[in-house]
Amino acid sequence: MASSSAETAEQLRRRVQELEQELAQERSRQAPGGSAGGGRARVDKMSPEVVDSNPYSRLMALKRMGIVKDYEKIRTFAVAVIGVGGVGSVTAEMLTRCGIGKLLLFDYDKVELANMNRLFFQPHQAGLSKVQAAEHTLRNINPDVHFEVYNYNITTVDNFQHFMDRISNGGLESGKPVDLVLSCVDNFEARMAINTACNELGQTWMESGVSENAVSGHIQLIIPGESACFACAPPLVVAENIDEKTLKREGVCAASLPTTMGVVAGILVQNVLKFLLNFGTVSFYLGYNAMQDFFPTMSMKPNPQCEDRNCRKQQEEYKKKIAALPKQEVVEQEEEEILHEDNDWGIELVSEISEEELKDASGPVPDLPEGITVAYTVPRKAEDALPGGESVEDSGESLEELMAKMKNM
Amino acid sequence: MASSSAETAEQLRRRVQELEQELAQERSRQAPGGSAGGGRARVDKMSPEVVDSNPYSRLMALKRMGIVKDYEKIRTFAVAVIGVGGVGSVTAEMLTRCGIGKLLLFDYDKVELANMNRLFFQPHQAGLSKVQAAEHTLRNINPDVHFEVYNYNITTVDNFQHFMDRISNGGLESGKPVDLVLSCVDNFEARMAINTACNELGQTWMESGVSENAVSGHIQLIIPGESACFACAPPLVVAENIDEKTLKREGVCAASLPTTMGVVAGILVQNVLKFLLNFGTVSFYLGYNAMQDFFPTMSMKPNPQCEDRNCRKQQEEYKKKIAALPKQEVVEQEEEEILHEDNDWGIELVSEISEEELKDASGPVPDLPEGITVAYTVPRKAEDALPGGESVEDSGESLEELMAKMKNM
Numbered sequence: 131m132a133s134s135s136a137e138t139a140e141q142l143r144r145r146v147q148e149l150e151q152e153l154a155q156e157r158s159r160q161a162p163g164g165s166a167g168g169g170r171a172r173v174d175k176m177s178p179e180v181v182d183s184n185p186y187s188r189l190m191a192l193k194r195m196g197i198v199k200d201y202e203k204i205r206t207f208a209v210a211v212i213g214v215g216g217v218g219s220v221t222a223e224m225l226t227r228c229g230i231g232k233l234l235l236f237d238y239d240k241v242e243l244a245n246m247n248r249l250f251f252q253p254h255q256a257g258l259s260k261v262q263a264a265e266h267t268l269r270n271i272n273p274d275v276h277f278e279v280y281n282y283n284i285t286t287v288d289n290f291q292h293f294m295d296r297i298s299n300g301g302l303e304s305g306k307p308v309d310l311v312l313s314c315v316d317n318f319e320a321r322m323a324i325n326t327a328c329n330e331l332g333q334t335w336m337e338s339g340v341s342e343n344a345v346s347g348h349i350q351l352i353i354p355g356e357s358a359c360f361a362c363a364p365p366l367v368v369a370e371n372i373d374e375k376t377l378k379r380e381g382v383c384a385a386s387l388p389t390t391m392g393v394v395a396g397i398l399v400q401n402v403l404k405f406l407l408n409f410g411t412v413s414f415y416l417g418y419n420a421m422q423d424f425f426p427t428m429s430m431k432p433n434p435q436c437e438d439r440n441c442r443k444q445q446e447e448y449k450k451k452i453a454a455l456p457k458q459e460v461v462e463q464e465e466e467e468i469l470h471e472d473n474d475w476g477i478e479l480v481s482e483i484s485e486e487e488l489k490d491a492s493g494p495v496p497d498l499p500e501g502i503t504v505a506y507t508v509p510r511k512a513e514d515a516l517p518g519g520e521s522v523e524d525s526g527e528s529l530e531e532l533m534a535k536m537k538n539m
Numbered sequence: 540m541a542s543s544s545a546e547t548a549e550q551l552r553r554r555v556q557e558l559e560q561e562l563a564q565e566r567s568r569q570a571p572g573g574s575a576g577g578g579r580a581r582v583d584k585m586s587p588e589v590v591d592s593n594p595y596s597r598l599m600a601l602k603r604m605g606i607v608k609d610y611e612k613i614r615t616f617a618v619a620v621i622g623v624g625g626v627g628s629v630t631a632e633m634l635t636r637c638g639i640g641k642l643l644l645f646d647y648d649k650v651e652l653a654n655m656n657r658l659f660f661q662p663h664q665a666g667l668s669k670v671q672a673a674e675h676t677l678r679n680i681n682p683d684v685h686f687e688v689y690n691y692n693i694t695t696v697d698n699f700q701h702f703m704d705r706i707s708n709g710g711l712e713s714g715k716p717v718d719l720v721l722s723c724v725d726n727f728e729a730r731m732a733i734n735t736a737c738n739e740l741g742q743t744w745m746e747s748g749v750s751e752n753a754v755s756g757h758i759q760l761i762i763p764g765e766s767a768c769f770a771c772a773p774p775l776v777v778a779e780n781i782d783e784k785t786l787k788r789e790g791v792c793a794a795s796l797p798t799t800m801g802v803v804a805g806i807l808v809q810n811v812l813k814f815l816l817n818f819g820t821v822s823f824y825l826g827y828n829a830m831q832d833f834f835p836t837m838s839m840k841p842n843p844q845c846e847d848r849n850c851r852k853q854q855e856e857y858k859k860k861i862a863a864l865p866k867q868e869v870v871e872q873e874e875e876e877i878l879h880e881d882n883d884w885g886i887e888l889v890s891e892i893s894e895e896e897l898k899d900a901s902g903p904v905p906d907l908p909e910g911i912t913v914a915y916t917v918p919r920k921a922e923d924a925l926p927g928g929e930s931v932e933d934s935g936e937s938l939e940e941l942m943a944k945m946k947n948m
Contacts, residue, residue: 142551149558170652170662180792181652188753189656191794195752217588220658224797227656242591243579247598249658250631252680253579271661344597345602345819368820383589385600388633389812393805400829410754410830420809421819465782 169270175231176202185272186229200409205274207309207406208232208302212284212324215239216258216386217338217347218314219250225275226268228403232276233268233300236263236293238283248388276302285323294327310402311335314395316384318365325360328352329440332447334405338398339367344385345420346370347394349413350403355432355444357414362433362441368417368426369503382458390420417502426501571886578679585611585638594681595638606814611785614683616815617641617710617717621693621733623669624648626747626756627723628659629804634684635677637812640711641685642677644670647692657797685711694732703736719811720744725803727774734769737761738849741856745814747807748776753794754829755779756803758810758822764841764853766823771850773844777826777835778912799829825830826911835910 170185178190192198209230211222214237222233237260241251255263261279269277278300284293299309311333313324321337328335332354340347346368352359397416404410414429430443542585579594587599601607610940618639620631623646631642646669664672670688678686687709693702707716720742722733730746737744741763749756755777808827813819823838841854 139548139551142548142555146551146554149555157638170665182653185652185662186654187653187792188795192753192796194792195794197752197754197794220796223658224801227658228795229656243594244591244596246579246594246680249632249636252676253594254679256579265693270663271655310925319888322670343606344601345606373909381594383603384599385604385606386597387601387809387911388636388811391811392633392801393809396798397832400796400802401832403796403798404830411832413832416832421813421820423806423810423820423825423834423836425832427832456709 136527165313169273172273176205176501177214188229198409201407203407204229204403205231206302208234208276208300209402210234210236210297210300210308210311212311212313212320213315214264215245215314215316216248216388216391217340217395217398218312219248219260219264220392221312221314221338221399222264222268223250223271224395224399225402226272228399229272230275232278232300234296234300234308235264235277235279236282236284237261237264238281240372242503245321248386248391283320284318289324290327294331295322296329297333298331307331307333309406312398312402313337314398316340321360321365325352326438326440327361329354329361329438332444336398336401336405339365339395340386340390341367342384342385343369343370344390346418347390348415348417349394349398350415351401351405351412354441355448357434358430358432359438359441361438362436363430365429366417366428366498366502368419369501370419370421387420388474390418393420415502419501424501426499428499432451544906547633558781572598573766577926581682585614591795598637602735607818610816612816613638613812614640615711616719617643617657617685617810618811619643619709619717619720619721621645621722622649622724624654624723624725625657625797625800625806626804627721627750628669629801629936630721630808631673631677631749632659632680632722633804633808634811635681637808638681639684641687641709641717643674643705643709643717644686644688645691645693646670646673647690657795657800679736692729697734699732702732703740706742716740716742716816719909721807721811722746723807730769730774734761734932735847735849738768738770738847738853741853743814745807745810749795749799749938750776750860752779753796753799755827756799756829757939758803758807759824760810760814760821763850764855765856767839767841768845768847768850770847771845772839775824775826775837775839775907775911777828778910779828779830796829799827802827802829807839824911828910833910835908837908837911 176186176190177184178187178193180187180191180381190201192534193201207230209225209232210224211218211233214222218235218237222235225233241255241258241263243253243256244390246249246253250267251260251263259281261281265277265279268275278296280289280292280296282289282292284290296308296313301308311324313321313330313335315321315324316339319507324335324337327333327440332351336353337350337352337360338348347357348366348368350366351357394493397413398420401412401416405412413427415427417426432441434442434443434445436445454477548674551636554582582594582688585595585599586593587596587602589596589600598613599610602610616639618634618641620627620634620642623631623644627644633645634642649667650664650667650669650672651654652662652665654660655662659676660669660672664676670690674686687705689698689701689705690703691698693699705717708714710717719738720733722744724728724730724733733744733746738740740771743760743762746761746769747757757775759775760766778817806822806827810821810825814821822836824836826835828834841850843854845851845853845854920939
């Protein structure tokens with residue numbers, strides 16, 4: 131309603147105050163970092179009470195159903211999510227809605243309209259930093275979660291040091307490490323940085339990935355010293371069984387789908403909940419082939435010759451830990467590992483790298499179940515390396531092609 | 540900033556105008572049914588151009604990657620989503636972000652804070668009808684999609700007629716049927732209503748479901764006459780291999796998780812995309828057991844004795860259609876069916892209903908792969924029915940218990 135000139139100064143002044151209040155309220159719903167004006171009040175204690183106004187009733191019901199023993203424990207955990215893109219943003223939203231204690235978000239990208247084909251970000255957020263936009267939305271969804279966000283690239287020297295510090299000290303209780311690190315990045319360099327940090331800190335983490343053509347993805351659990359790290363072997367990818375003739379990888383724009391990314395975020399956070407709240411079986415590797423709706427699984431031991439010295443150190447410590455256990459527990463531990471390793475579902479899919487290529491490649495070529503393959507093969511021997519430290523691999527691809535593949539992973 | 544008493548009436552009037560404009564702008568971003576003020580402009584034609592401002596570049600890249608031949612075709616399809624809850628809302632959002640031509644949403648529920656443990660709805664939407672809140676959010680995300688929303692229960696007589704009419708005439712081109720119906724409801728009655736409608740109309744649909752304990756779910760493709768309808772056999776559910784002693788099903792509040800619902804929505808919409816855009820293999824039944832990360836799959840032929848006469852009629856028509864095909868195509872058709880039926884992955888899981896119980900039950904007990912079981916067994920023979928038309932089944936449960944189970948599915 132427009133103000134008429136007949137109004138007195140006093141009326142106008144009251145109207146200005148009213149409008150300022152209303153505007154502040156509207157903005158608090160949207161402004162990055164704003165309070166939860168449009169959201170809900172904070173909840174001190176998770177209640178199982180079955181009322182429409184209880185945001186945790188359906189989660190606490192997991193106790194009544196016999197699935198989770200102590201769901202409230204979720205509030206005691208801190209999780210770091212690196213990469214707040216198609217997988218990371220949905221991962222952060224799921225954890226927020228589950229009532230996680232604390233989330234640390236790392237990304238250095240801005241929201242673009244080109245991201246609108248994945249869940250989470252909305253067009254009006256275009257131009258904002260992803261971590262800033264995400265924090266605003268997530269805080270509004272669940273004001274009980276503590277947030278710490280960093281708008282930087284973890285792979286630069288300075289930022290990497292700060293990143294390591296936050297992993298070590300950014301737990302719910304300041305000075306304690308986070309409980310889990312989740313890699314939701316889209317490139318090889320960032321994955322290696324996370325791997326390096328977690329090996330040095332002995333920090334358990336989970337890796338996730340979606341293929342460039344948007345129709346496959348995977349998650350992987352890495353417990354330093356216990357399961358293969360990201361440097362132990364070439365990264366595993368899901369075999370896609372797509373006619374190679376139809377594969378066109380030139381061009382710089384990777385495809386993506388909200389479906390594949392939603393499924394990968396879903397199986398990732400499900401694995402996180404199972405790991406933190408101690409129910410079900412946590413998968414060491416779970417793949418998703420969207421073309422054929424199959425989900426291969428496996429586990430892989432660390433490589434004693436891993437190039438990361440901290441990985442080798444963690445392996446030694448893990449061996450000592452196992453040796454120190456009472457005999458009963460060691461047997462149980464081994465049986466559990468065998469269960470994982472034997473998980474071949476008999477799915478017949480052709481690997482994208484031939485048996486011969488795998489044999490030709492040196493380094494640890496894991497005994498992969500059908501449906502999982504390696505992203506690239508590694509040179510046969512160090513001596514095969516070209517002068518100048520460059521190496522070639524024998525699948526007929528140039529080093530440039532190989533590096534391009536790795537960068538785009 | 541508060542207004543000081545030293546301001547003139549003219550200054551105050553200008554300030555009121557300014558504030559009113561700002562407030563209107565803020566509100567246009569949020570008001571239900573409001574314009575896409577905070578969103579993006581409409582796009583006439585999907586472009587493959589790789590620029591940050593193109594919301595479709597990552598989808599059109601599926602063509603360059605050789606996955607989808609004609610992605611733009613997505614804009615020619617209309618999909619009805621029944622149930623806009625944990626699975627349906629995410630399903631609608633994924634389709635919206637993929638650029639579907641038209642969405643028809645049906646639900647009669649209101650958003651509650653108790654829904655905040657699943658993706659999509661936000662606390663400030665509590666109290667709004669789910670379809671209204673969903674339409675507002677989705678329109679803002681993608682103004683290119685056409686929406687038609689109905690805030691009613693499809694199972695009442697009048698609404699059912701209207702629902703049938705919208706399925707038959709609510710296509711992108713008015714008077715044409717929709718291309719696909721997606722059941723994302725949480726109860727047996729609504730599923731049966733959708734089944735009845737789709738059998739009568741010969742309408743292909745997909746069903747989805749999540750278990751009460753939140754740790755399993757499934758999707759199913761039903762092509763009337765070609766694959767088993769919802770009345771052909773007891774509904775299939777994923778075997779959970781959970782110690783029965785820990786299962787506590789009393790209590791009215793079902794548990795739910797954003798993870799399980801996100802995965803089910805993801806595999807559902809992935810199947811929709813494969814079905815509509817003709818790529819990959821469309822699954823007839825795909826289950827998700829979250830406790831063990833396994834995903835059983837199968838297909839099932841319709842039951843010639845199905846109680847739904849329209850199902851039997853569709854079966855006859857399908858037979859005629861097959862008989863009229865050139866011989867070559869019939870062979871291909873049959874081979875394809877065999878491929879699906881033989882999809883036993885050798886996963887060893889104990890069924891929740893014993894072999895004996897299955898044998899005792901009459902009606903078509905499908906040859907189920909390990910990991911899939913039926914939600915309940917049906918009475919052995921019609922003659923076993925009690926006087927008055929009631930029937931009992933022989934798994935030791937009363938009819939009341941059975942009905943309660945079915946209602947809660």
